[in-house]
Amino acid sequence: MASSVYDGIYVRESVENTAKILVVGPFGVGKTTLIGAVSEITPLRTEEVMTQAGAAVDSLAGIHGKTTTTVALDFGRLTLGDDVALYLFGTPGQDRFAHIWNELAKGAYGVLILADCRRLDASFEAMSLVEQRGLPYVVVLNVFSDSPEIPEEELREALDLEPETPLVICDARDRAEVVSALITLVKHLRTRIQESV
Numbered sequence: 001m002a003s004s005v006y007d008g009i010y011v012r013e014s015v016e017n018t019a020k021i022l023v024v025g026p027f028g029v030g031k032t033t034l035i036g037a038v039s040e041i042t043p044l045r046t047e048e049v050m051t052q053a054g055a056a057v058d059s060l061a062g063i064h065g066k067t068t069t070t071v072a073l074d075f076g077r078l079t080l081g082d083d084v085a086l087y088l089f090g091t092p093g094q095d096r097f098a099h100i101w102n103e104l105a106k107g108a109y110g111v112l113i114l115a116d117c118r119r120l121d122a123s124f125e126a127m128s129l130v131e132q133r134g135l136p137y138v139v140v141l142n143v144f145s146d147s148p149e150i151p152e153e154e155l156r157e158a159l160d161l162e163p164e165t166p167l168v169i170c171d172a173r174d175r176a177e178v179v180s181a182l183i184t185l186v187k188h189l190r191t192r193i194q195e196s197v
Helices: 031-038 095-105 120-132 152-159 175-196
Strands: 017-024 044-049 068-080 084-090 110-115 137-142 167-170
Touching: 017 031, 017 095, 017 120, 017 175, 031 068, 031 084, 031 110, 031 175, 068 175, 084 175, 110 120, 110 175, 120 137, 120 152, 137 175, 152 167, 167 175
Parallel strands: 017 084, 017 110, 110 137, 137 167
Antiparallel strands: 044 068, 068 084
């Protein structure tokens, strides 16, 4: 049922285009935070409290203050302008949830790969999964208080990014910065579509 007055729950009647966007990355990189910061609806979260029993499989090395973890998905929505709605699906970051990732990837138009420059190597598996599926992506470096400053050229080389792959630095808690990162992804998708015509 559509609402004639946009109330933030229903999709605006002016929306002509929708896109499923994945938000992927390693455990503890900020995917849930990013979707929560930008979603215009109350985000769906499947977070559970981390227990001592999970310590053997969910290493907290390099991750400070994390007490919960996503066990299925995060979901949010963002309308850009009046005519494009993005449906954001955040994936769990642990290897044991790879089967969920595979299901969530179906029908996705593009991907935000969230990375942490304090532990770039943790992002390689997510990047590999995205590249295996041929999904276009933008790499978003989430900024933490103790993130080192690394020149973009070094970051691009460390991540082995193609020259045309956008790299964005963003605080996943900042709505405006997350919106900007998503706009970068939408522009990247449009460029790829135009080049393939």
